[in-house]
Amino acid sequence: MLAVLVAITAWAWVAVDVDLGALARNFSNAQNTLVQLFQPDYSFFGETLQPLLETVQMAVIGTAVGCAVSLPLSFLASRATNPNGPLLGFVRTVMNVVRSIPDLLYASIFVTVVGTGALSGVLSLFLFNLGIMVKLVSEALDGVDRGGQEAALASGATWLQADRAAMLPEVAPQYVSQTIYVLELNIRASTVIGLVGAGGLGMLIDRVRTFYQYHYLSLVILEILVLVLLLELLSSAARKRLVR
Amino acid sequence: MSAPTLAAPRPTTTQDRPRKPAHVGRKVLWLVVVAVVVAAFWGVDISWDALWDMPGKLWHYLGLMFLPPAWSQLPAALSATMLSVAMAWFGTALGVVISFPLSLLATRGLAPVAVRWPLRAVFALLRAVPEVVIAVLMLSVTGLTAFTGALAIAIGSVGTLGKWGYEAFEAVDGGATEAATAAGASRAQVMRWGVWPNAAPEVLAFWLYRFEISVRASAILGLIGAGGIGKMLVDNIQFRVWDVVGILMLVVVVVTMLIDQISGTVRHRIITGRWEVPVVTALRRRSVRAARLEASPSVLEDESRDGTVG
Numbered sequence: 442m443l444a445v446l447v448a449i450t451a452w453a454w455v456a457v458d459v460d461l462g463a464l465a466r467n468f469s470n471a472q473n474t475l476v477q478l479f480q481p482d483y484s485f486f487g488e489t490l491q492p493l494l495e496t497v498q499m500a501v502i503g504t505a506v507g508c509a510v511s512l513p514l515s516f517l518a519s520r521a522t523n524p525n526g527p528l529l530g531f532v533r534t535v536m537n538v539v540r541s542i543p544d545l546l547y548a549s550i551f552v553t554v555v556g557t558g559a560l561s562g563v564l565s566l567f568l569f570n571l572g573i574m575v576k577l578v579s580e581a582l583d584g585v586d587r588g589g590q591e592a593a594l595a596s597g598a599t600w601l602q603a604d605r606a607a608m609l610p611e612v613a614p615q616y617v618s619q620t621i622y623v624l625e626l627n628i629r630a631s632t633v634i635g636l637v638g639a640g641g642l643g644m645l646i647d648r649v650r651t652f653y654q655y656h657y658l659s660l661v662i663l664e665i666l667v668l669v670l671l672l673e674l675l676s677s678a679a680r681k682r683l684v685r
Numbered sequence: 686m687s688a689p690t691l692a693a694p695r696p697t698t699t700q701d702r703p704r705k706p707a708h709v710g711r712k713v714l715w716l717v718v719v720a721v722v723v724a725a726f727w728g729v730d731i732s733w734d735a736l737w738d739m740p741g742k743l744w745h746y747l748g749l750m751f752l753p754p755a756w757s758q759l760p761a762a763l764s765a766t767m768l769s770v771a772m773a774w775f776g777t778a779l780g781v782v783i784s785f786p787l788s789l790l791a792t793r794g795l796a797p798v799a800v801r802w803p804l805r806a807v808f809a810l811l812r813a814v815p816e817v818v819i820a821v822l823m824l825s826v827t828g829l830t831a832f833t834g835a836l837a838i839a840i841g842s843v844g845t846l847g848k849w850g851y852e853a854f855e856a857v858d859g860g861a862t863e864a865a866t867a868a869g870a871s872r873a874q875v876m877r878w879g880v881w882p883n884a885a886p887e888v889l890a891f892w893l894y895r896f897e898i899s900v901r902a903s904a905i906l907g908l909i910g911a912g913g914i915g916k917m918l919v920d921n922i923q924f925r926v927w928d929v930v931g932i933l934m935l936v937v938v939v940v941t942m943l944i945d946q947i948s949g950t951v952r953h954r955i956i957t958g959r960w961e962v963p964v965v966t967a968l969r970r971r972s973v974r975a976a977r978l979e980a981s982p983s984v985l986e987d988e989s990r991d992g993t994v995g
Contacts, residue, residue: 457831458769464827471826478822494728501725542934542942545817545905546915549922550930554742560731564739595918633815636909637919650821662818669813 447482461676476657485657489645493664496641499562500627506563507570510572515575522591522604532575540572562639567630570623577619578612584610618683621676628672632665713766750931758929762936769913771898772831772906776838780899781892784843788850789876794862795854804847811844816902820911834911838899845898849891857883890952897948904937949995 454600516522517532547565589607598606627682642661649657790796791804820837827833862879870878906913915939921929953961 449774453771453775453778453835456768457775457835459775459835460820460827460830460832462831463832468826474822474825488881495730496730498725501722502729505725537942538938541945542902543905543908543937545908546918546934546937549908549919550746553922553925554746555735555739558731559729560733560735563729563731629813629815633817633905636817636821645820646821650824653825658821662814662822665808665815665818666813670809673813 455629458535474655478659480656481660481663482656483660485660489642489661489664492635492640492642492645495559496628496631496643497668499559499566499641500624500631502563503566503570503631504620504624504627507567508574508616508623510567511571511574511578512616514571515578515582516604516608518575519579521582521587522600524600536572536575539568540576544569544630545634545637548639549637557638557640557644559640562631562634562641563614565634565639566627569630570627573623573626574619577622578616580614581612581619582608614683618680621679625669625672625676629669632668635644635655645685746927747783749927750934753928754935755926755928756930756932757764757955758932759936762914762929764932764939765907765914765917765933766936768831769903769907769915770900770940772835772911772913773838773896773903775894775898776835776903777842777892779835779839779847780842780895783839784846784850787843788847789854791851792845792854792880793851795872795876795880805851808844808847811840811846813844814841816841817905817909820906820909829910829912831912834903834906834913837906837911838902841902842895842899847897849895853879853884853887853891858888886955890955893948893952893955897945900941900944904941 514532514536517528517534520529523529523532544565547568548561548569551561551564555564585608589606589611590603591602593607594600632642632646635641635645636647638644638647642665646658646661649655649661715985787804787808791801791808793801816837819840820833823833827836857880861883864907865875865879903913904915904918907913907917908919910916910919914933918930918933918937921927921933950960951963953959
């Protein structure tokens with residue numbers, strides 16, 4: 442067992458072409474960069490405001506639309522709420538495919554299809570969210586106690602009515618909590634997808650890094666950091682309340 | 686003696702239902718959420734008209750990609766994928782080696798506060814910065830190579846693995862630790878014999894799970910030029926060689942799903958101690974259900990219908 446793991450790691454070592462020499466050789470280079478990084482240029486703040494706002498807007502829109510669309514889809518993707526086998530399999534397969542494509546790949550494709558800007562960002566965040574939300578919520582549905590649903594079905598409700606009346610209230614807290622979690626992921630993702638031209642802070646990062654303006658770069662990173670940490674605090678507080 | 690008479694049904698008093706609680710706070714919260722969403726839609730610099738011809742365009746490009754994909758590029762795509770996976774594996778392994786001692790040092794009860802909190806802050810910091818940004822920062826040192834990607838993944842995984850690690854160690858039942866301490870174990874011995882055996886399955890599963898995340902991350906890192914499948918993708922997207930993009934996407938999807946399945950199966954084995962291969966289990970479950978159905982068809986009618994796909 443251990444031998445297998447070591448073998449894989451050795452293979453990876455060779456494939457990745459580990460070059461410790463480069464680390465040593467370019468260290469002075471790194472020193473300059475680091476010095477610049479630790480001196481963020483706050484005068485750049487004004488210029489970062491617009492992309493920062495755009496990042497948040499993209500994340501909010503992506504989350505809102507993605508989570509709204511994912512709710513009916515997760516009911517279709519859970520064995521507990523969808524009695525129709527073939528449909529269940531179809532929805533699950535499609536969602537598996539949607540989920541296994543990374544967000545940055547969506548972004549780079551949408552940038553070529555609809556052009557650079559926030560729209561391609563929103564679209565890729567939407568698909569990214571859909572994948573995650575449907576998985577999390579349908580798994581929550583699988584775990585829900587089905588007594589209420591059974592009672593509703595026995596009293597003559599259709600599957601739609603039973604799911605609406607008995608299953609939706611059961612998963613509602615988890616749904617909201619996952620939505621907040623996805624918003625958090627989105628803020629993170631939307632800072633990045635700009636690197637390929639999909640709007641937001643990422644586009645700014647791409648611009649300043651091509652000109653090696655590490656003073657500016659560190660300010661942008663600092664902003665991302667503050668944004669992400671703030672949201673993480675907010676979301677963990679909110680989720681703690683929901684779960685209780 | 687009069688026969689006991691049944692009491693006449695009591696006239697139902699028309700009593701109002703209790704009023705629903707007002708939930709003012711919740712309503713205000715909803716209003717704020719709706720306002721934020723509307724404001725985002727309003728303020729964002731998007732011409733939504735572009736959405737109208739989007740489906741047509743998307744269809745067109747999907748046709749270019751998959752009708753048919755460039756099968757001739759499959760070997761190249763697979764070797765690029767191997768590089769991405771190697772990057773993910775090496776990065777994760779390095780992350781494991783670095784994060785393991787650090788997460789022990791960040792565990793309550795095993796290390797003093799002065800060590801614990803700075804470490805936790807570092808983990809939080811590393812988690813907050815996306816891997817791609819870490820890679821962008823490291824470009825100046827190691828250049829645009831797969832090694833840079835692997836290092837970025839390593840640094841990123843130190844953040845997540847460190848946090849999961851100390852959480853798992855803190856969740857360990859105190860009995861064994863206490864016994865080890867009582868028997869005169871040193872701090873290192875307590876970690877080795879009191880904490881590790883209890884937390885090992887969970888921590889191992891986390892390592893594997895992190896590898897799954899790293900596989901995705903390595904594809905993304907390629908997109909900014911750090912080699913592997915992502916680099917091949919972005920090159921072909923830039924030059925609009927769509928049929929190659931198609932095959933690359935197929936490879937990404939299949940490989941990611943495959944690795945998730947394998948890793949998920951192994952994780953399941955680590956946690957529960959049983960092998961449960963997805964397809965086999967689904968088939969077995971189905972045949973069990975069919976057998977039960979034969980025994981008593983009427984009862985299980987509903988269940989047999991929803992068990993088609995695993």
